[in-house]
Amino acid sequence: MNDVAILGGGVVGLFTARRLAREGWRVTLFEARQLGAGASGSAVGVLQAPRLSQSAFSRLSREGGDSYGTIAAELLEETGIDTGYRPCGCIHLRHELPTDPERELTFWKNSGVEASWRGRDRIEELIPGYGGEEAFGLELDREAVIDPAALLAALRSSCLRLGVELVEETGRLELSEESGRAVLPEPWSSRLGPRSQVVVAAGCWTPRAVESLGSRRVDVGPVRGQAIELELPPPGCVVHFALAGSGNAYYLVPKPGGRTWVGSTVEEAGYDESTTPHGLAELLVAARTILPAATEEMVSRQWAGLRPKAMRLGGPFIGRWPGLENLWIAAGNFKTGIIQAPATARILCDAMIGDGEIDKSFALLGG
Numbered sequence: 001m002n003d004v005a006i007l008g009g010g011v012v013g014l015f016t017a018r019r020l021a022r023e024g025w026r027v028t029l030f031e032a033r034q035l036g037a038g039a040s041g042s043a044v045g046v047l048q049a050p051r052l053s054q055s056a057f058s059r060l061s062r063e064g065g066d067s068y069g070t071i072a073a074e075l076l077e078e079t080g081i082d083t084g085y086r087p088c089g090c091i092h093l094r095h096e097l098p099t100d101p102e103r104e105l106t107f108w109k110n111s112g113v114e115a116s117w118r119g120r121d122r123i124e125e126l127i128p129g130y131g132g133e134e135a136f137g138l139e140l141d142r143e144a145v146i147d148p149a150a151l152l153a154a155l156r157s158s159c160l161r162l163g164v165e166l167v168e169e170t171g172r173l174e175l176s177e178e179s180g181r182a183v184l185p186e187p188w189s190s191r192l193g194p195r196s197q198v199v200v201a202a203g204c205w206t207p208r209a210v211e212s213l214g215s216r217r218v219d220v221g222p223v224r225g226q227a228i229e230l231e232l233p234p235p236g237c238v239v240h241f242a243l244a245g246s247g248n249a250y251y252l253v254p255k256p257g258g259r260t261w262v263g264s265t266v267e268e269a270g271y272d273e274s275t276t277p278h279g280l281a282e283l284l285v286a287a288r289t290i291l292p293a294a295t296e297e298m299v300s301r302q303w304a305g306l307r308p309k310a311m312r313l314g315g316p317f318i319g320r321w322p323g324l325e326n327l328w329i330a331a332g333n334f335k336t337g338i339i340q341a342p343a344t345a346r347i348l349c350d351a352m353i354g355d356g357e358i359d360k361s362f363a364l365l366g367g
């Protein structure tokens with residue numbers, strides 16, 4: 001039987017574990033803290049409308065977006081857990097119409113998305129309490145939301161049912177090299193077979209896990225994101241908007257229980273996962289441009305996570321570690337790791353099983 005150790009219990013590690021277990025592999029997943037403790041448990045859960053593009057990176061989002069309906073139904077059937085997947089659509093608010101409004105409609109139509117320009121009446125219908133200055137909105141039918149905590153719980157339960165061994169609270173494991181193979185530190189390595197494959201899906205901590213092997217092959221770093229929950233009635237769809245002057249992009253996300261989530265900051269803060277008063281203020285200022293009634297007292301939760309950003313063009317690192325026969329990497333999905341995780345895992349697993357070529361834009365550096 002094929003045998004694999006996966007480092008990292010975020011969405012990428014869990015989708016990979018589930019896929020390999022379904023192929024009959026014996027899978028052990030090691031998580032430094034608890035499943036979802038990294039970026040995955042901090043995500044907002046927007047599954048963006050697919051854009052027509054030939055790039056391998058955007059094909060990951062497209063495949064993920066297309067597959068989540070089926071994945072959510074399968075997980076519900078297997079585990080009884082509703083992942084909160086809802087194809088609710090979205091609206092992009094604008095102060096003015098573009099010079100050629102038809103062009104954007106054609107772009108979305110070619111992407112397989114129904115798009116229409118809307119006026120203030122429709123915006124007010126979709127966003128209870130709307131008090132913004134945007135008079136136009138581009139409404140798209142194909143965007144969805146998922147509840148990241150429920151998705152993680154469902155993936156956990158599915159993995160356990162498939163016989164995956166989940167080992168949490170291991171601390172951050174560091175790999176070393178022995179006779180041309182990557183090995184885990186003791187006591188973990190002795191739990192694996194002598195021919196075991198190793199996958200590192202440790203988000204922004206991936207370079208640290210492979211430090212002694214030459215971490216520069218996976219140039220992934222942390223970009224902090226903070227988000228808040230507002231006790232205000234949710235909009236009828238995801239609402240995308242930009243802050244006049246700064247150009248920063250934000251979104252309001254409808255959540256069950258009559259809540260609205262506001263995301264998210266984009267900050268260089270090293271490996272600091274804490275929330276800050278500055279992050280709270282930034283998100284409240286942004287939210288108030290759309291919902292003037294929002295106050296700090298209505299904030300019921302604030303959280304932060306570190307997105308794994310691949311520090312090169314072309315998207316995440318997915319593939320085999322050059323020079324070591326058993327090591328694989330999947331990391332660096334940055335702002336879109338929830339939507340891209342199913343496709344990232346599929347591409348990696350196909351290659352591990354021997355059925356697939358990996359697009360060279362995902363190759364490790366120097367590989």
Ligand SMILES: Cc1cc2nc3c(=O)[nH]c(=O)nc-3n(C[C@H](O)[C@H](O)[C@H](O)COP(=O)(O)OP(=O)(O)OC[C@H]3O[C@@H](n4cnc5c(N)ncnc54)[C@H](O)[C@@H]3O)c2cc1C
Nearest residue numbers: 008010012032038039040044045046173203225337338339
């Ligand atoms: C505020 C915010 C909002 C977001 N919103 C969205 C969204 O709406 N839609 C979307 O698609 N994406 C979103 N993202 C991005 C998404 O969350 C990430 O791209 C995705 O979760 C990355 O998953 P991952 O499995 O690669 O990494 P992570 O979830 O970070 O998982 C890596 C795991 O590895 C563990 N680990 C680290 N080192 C080791 C080691 N050496 N040994 C063992 N375990 C280790 C960590 O503890 C962690 O649990 C958002 C992110 C943030 C922060």
